[in-house]
Structure formats: C-alpha cells, structure tokens
Amino acid sequence: MAANISSDASVTSWTKVCDRFKREFGDDAYQTWMRQLAYNGIDSGTVELSAPTKFVRDWIQRHYAVRIQDFFTSEDPKVKNLAIRLSVRREIKRPEKESEEYDVPARVAVSSPPDEGGALDPKYTFDTFVVGKSNELAYAAAKRIAESSEVTFNPLFLHGGVGLGKTHLMHAIAWEMRKNFPRKRVAYISAEKFMFEFIAALRFKDTHAFKQKFRTLDLLMVDDVQFIANKESTQEEFFHTFNALVDNRCQVIITADRSPTDLEGIQERIISRLGWGLVADIHPTDYELRLGILQSKAEQTANVIVPAEVLEFLARRITSNVRELEGALNRVVAYATLVGRPITMDMTRDVLQDLIRANDRKLTIDEIQRAVADYFNLRLSEMLSQRRARNIARPRQVAMYLAKQLTSRSLPEIGRRFGGRDHTTVMHAVRKVEDLRRDDSALDEDITRLSRLLEA
Numbered sequence: 275m276a277a278n279i280s281s282d283a284s285v286t287s288w289t290k291v292c293d294r295f296k297r298e299f300g301d302d303a304y305q306t307w308m309r310q311l312a313y314n315g316i317d318s319g320t321v322e323l324s325a326p327t328k329f330v331r332d333w334i335q336r337h338y339a340v341r342i343q344d345f346f347t348s349e350d351p352k353v354k355n356l357a358i359r360l361s362v363r364r365e366i367k368r369p370e371k372e373s374e375e376y377d378v379p380a381r382v383a384v385s386s387p388p389d390e391g392g393a394l395d396p397k398y399t400f401d402t403f404v405v406g407k408s409n410e411l412a413y414a415a416a417k418r419i420a421e422s423s424e425v426t427f428n429p430l431f432l433h434g435g436v437g438l439g440k441t442h443l444m445h446a447i448a449w450e451m452r453k454n455f456p457r458k459r460v461a462y463i464s465a466e467k468f469m470f471e472f473i474a475a476l477r478f479k480d481t482h483a484f485k486q487k488f489r490t491l492d493l494l495m496v497d498d499v500q501f502i503a504n505k506e507s508t509q510e511e512f513f514h515t516f517n518a519l520v521d522n523r524c525q526v527i528i529t530a531d532r533s534p535t536d537l538e539g540i541q542e543r544i545i546s547r548l549g550w551g552l553v554a555d556i557h558p559t560d561y562e563l564r565l566g567i568l569q570s571k572a573e574q575t576a577n578v579i580v581p582a583e584v585l586e587f588l589a590r591r592i593t594s595n596v597r598e599l600e601g602a603l604n605r606v607v608a609y610a611t612l613v614g615r616p617i618t619m620d621m622t623r624d625v626l627q628d629l630i631r632a633n634d635r636k637l638t639i640d641e642i643q644r645a646v647a648d649y650f651n652l653r654l655s656e657m658l659s660q661r662r663a664r665n666i667a668r669p670r671q672v673a674m675y676l677a678k679q680l681t682s683r684s685l686p687e688i689g690r691r692f693g694g695r696d697h698t699t700v701m702h703a704v705r706k707v708e709d710l711r712r713d714d715s716a717l718d719e720d721i722t723r724l725s726r727l728l729e730a
C-alpha cells in the first residue's frame with residue numbers, strides 16, 4: 275500500500291481524472307465502474323487504486339485502465355503506471371457456488387426486460403445485408419428462422435471472426451420476426467448482459483423473476499457467448515435457461531467468435547448442446563463480397579459520389595473485417611464532406627494511410643506459388659519441379675517474378691523456395707518476365723490480374 279502519498283495535490287488530480295472519465299465515458303459508466311474505485315495515492319510514478327472485487331477490477335482493467343492512466347499522466351507527467359488492487363472485501367452472503375462473479379455494481383437493474391426489439395439497430399436488416407459465399411449459409415439459416423413458424427433446427431449457432439456480420443444478422447432476424455409474427459416474444463441479449471442480469475438477480479435474491487423473464491420467450495438470441503467462458507455460475511444458469519427454452523420448442527440463436535468445439539472455458543455439456551442444431555460459420559469476406567458491401571453502403575450515402583475505383587481500392591486493401599471496411603468508407607466520405615471536395619484516389623490514400631498500412635499483410639512465397647499454379651492450371655509440385663516444358667517453365671518464371679515484386683525476399687531465398695534453384699535463375703526469370711510484359715499483352719494482363727488477386 276502506498277504510504278504518505280495522498281497529498282492534497284494528488285487528490286485534486288483524482289477528482290479531475292474522475293471528471294474527465296465522466297466526460298469521455300458518460301455518467302452511467304462513471305457510476306457503474308469508476309465510482310467503485312478508491313484512490314490510494316501515487317507512489318514512485320504508480321497510481322494506486324483499489325477495486326471492491328476482482329470482477330470490477332478486471333473489467334476496469336480491460337476497458338478503462340489505459341484511459342484512466344492517460345488522464346493521470348496529463349495531470350501529472352511523472353505518472354507512468356496504474357495499479358488496481360483488490361480492496362479488503364466486505365463479507366457478503368454468497369449463493370451456492372463460490373465464484374468471482376457475484377459482486378456487481380448496485381446499479382445493474384434486475385427487473386429490466388431483455389431487449390425485446392427495443393434496442394435494435396434499424397440499419398441491421400436483411401435488406402442491408404449483402405450475401406456472398408462466405409456468409410450464405412448463415413444468411414439462409416437466419417432467413418429461415420425469421421420466416422417460419424416452425425422450429426427446424428435448434429439452436430442456430432453462428433460463429434465467425436469480429437466484425438463479420440453476426441450481430442447484424444441477429445438484429446435482422448428480430449426485425450423480420452416482428453413483422454411476420456408480431457405476437458411472438460423475441461429477445462436479443464449479449465452474453466455479457468445476460469451475465470450482469472443474472473448476477474444482479476442473485477444479489478437481489480430475485481432469480482425467480484430472472485428465470486421467468488427468459489423462459490417465457492419464443493426466440494432468444496444470445497450474442498458473443500464466448501463472454502461467459504470461465505464464469506461457472508452464469509454458465510450453469512445459461513445451461514438451464516437453454517434447456518428449458520429448447521424443451522419448450524422456443525428457438526435459440528447463439529453467436530460466438532469461434533465454433534462450439536473451439537470455445538474454451540465453457541462446460542463440455544454446454545458445448546455439446548450448442549452443436550446440436552445448425553452450426554453456421556461466417557468466413558472472412560472475399561474481394562467480391564467486400565466490393566458488394568461497399569457499393570451497397572455507398573448507395574446509402576446521400577449527396578456524396580464515391581468513384582468505383584475508390585470502392586475497388588478499399589475492397590482490395592481493407593481486408594480485415596467489414597466493420598473496418600465500413601469505417602474506412604465513412605472516414606473518406608466524412609472528410610470529403612467536410613472539406614467540400616469530391617472523393618478521389620489521392621484523397622482516399624491520404625485519409626486512410628494508417629488503416630492501409632495496418633492492413634498490409636505479408637504475402638508469402640508459398641501463397642504466390644499456389645495462386646500462380648492455380649491460375650495456370652498446374653499442380654504445385656509441377657511448378658517446383660525441374661521440368662522445363664514451356665507450359666510449366668513460364669508460370670514458374672511468373673511466380674518467381676511476383677515473388678520478387680511482392681515480397682521482400684532475396685533472390686537466393688526465392689531460388690531456394692523454387693526447388694533449390696540458383697539466384698541467377700531467379701534473376702533471369704525476373705528479367706525475362708519484364709521483357710515479356712512489354713511485348714506480350716495477354717501475359718501482361720495475366721500478371722496484372724494475379725497481382726491484384728494476391729494483393730486483394
């Protein structure tokens with residue numbers, strides 16, 4: 275514990291930090307989280323705070339600690355670290371299971387109903403969801419649930435990486451259900467909120483109301499179920515809720531960032547149940563889908579024309595996820611609107627410098643070899659062989675050329691990766707292809723297309 279460190283000046287800093295927190299994150303976050311912290315002072319450049327429970331501490335650590343430290347540093351540049359310790363616990367009566375989850379901020383409402391459509395985002399509908407190879411199964415399953423009065427598969431488990439449209443699809447189902455079956459009780463809740471409500475119910479000894487609320491639904495959607503990993507008692511309740519709903523022929527839809535079998539820290543029996551119905555994976559987007567999504571978003575952007583080459587450029591370069599892709603388009607549109615100039619390629623590159631750099635992925639020689647072999651209908655083994663037939667040697671030279679152009683590998687290294695060839699062979703291939711590109715427009719086009727594919 276820091277000694278003699280809570281001087282008047284540092285207490286004033288704490289007050290200012292609290293004010294800044296409130297301004298940046300709002301009063302709710304302040305009341306729920308920040309107010310739970312006690313300020314102990316600053317010791318050798320480390321701010322010492324204490325939290326009443328591990329849960330609160332971890333939450334603040336994960337969501338707010340970086341900003342809290344920034345606020346302190348801007349008050350006092352000598353602050354270099356932030357330590358949040360657990361304060362001495364007051365005793366509370368615990369439910370059956372020992373778990374870190376029980377202490378919750380008193381403000382979490384016990385009686386609030388699940389979001390029965392109320393908090394749904396009006397932009398997330400089936401109409402605004404662009405379908406491609408990577409998400410067609412998830413889309414079809416979502417549509418089926420929203421349109422049919424029968425439960426055909428239960429649960430629907432949607433999984434995929436961040437920002438690929440899982441939440442969008444859930445909201446779309448809720449909207450559509452509202453339209454098709456207005457009397458059905460549909461609830462959408464994040465697993466995080468489910469946990470909060472459950473903990474609050476325990477705290478206020480109101481688990482009966484909690485159970486009632488969830489077990490009388492026609493459709494329950496739980497987003498980001500990975501959140502309840504290692505939260506034993508929440509899992510317990512989730513499992514019972516889930517079973518009760520399925521037994522009542524109520525549709526359950528779950529999303530997660532990975533497949534049921536890859537979920538860690540979730541009880542085996544839950545994992546096995548999650549896999550009972552339909553498991554639909556949303557894969558990362560391909561170029562065509564990214565372009566389709568951008569075109570659709572650009573059409574919804576009033577008053578600003580986004581040139582096709584800008585959309586193509588974004589679809590090629592921002593590959594991480596749809597949320598980032600959307601963000602990139604929004605940034606360019608906002609900039610153009612602000613400065614009152616039409617959107618151009620130069621402007622786009624300029625505005626998105628950081629994002630483009632972050633998305634620049636390292637292409638490997640192996641990827642190039644596979645792509646070229648595919649493109650020219652060869653087997654990879656043929657490409658790497660010693661055969662000199664023109665239909666094999668030429669693609670091999672093209673692949674070496676692309677490896678030189680698109681990676682930072684040295685000539686000897688590229689040679690080694692092409693069946694142990696000498697660096698002079700690679701040099702010869704690069705020059706040969708450069709010459710051919712000038713004279714052979716068909717080959718030139720092939721190479722342009724291949725580069726695009728590889729860089730997309």
Ligand SMILES: Nc1ncnc2c1ncn2[C@@H]1O[C@H](COP(=O)(O)OP(=O)(O)OP(=O)(O)O)[C@@H](O)[C@H]1O
Nearest residue numbers: 402403404435436437438439440441442567596597
């Ligand atoms: N196929 C699509 N068509 C149109 N918009 C999409 C599509 N996929 C994703 N989006 C948009 O991308 C953004 C991120 O999607 P969403 O929030 O649904 O992702 P998520 O998979 O739930 O991510 P997370 O795991 O981070 O919660 C949203 O604005 C959504 O509308």
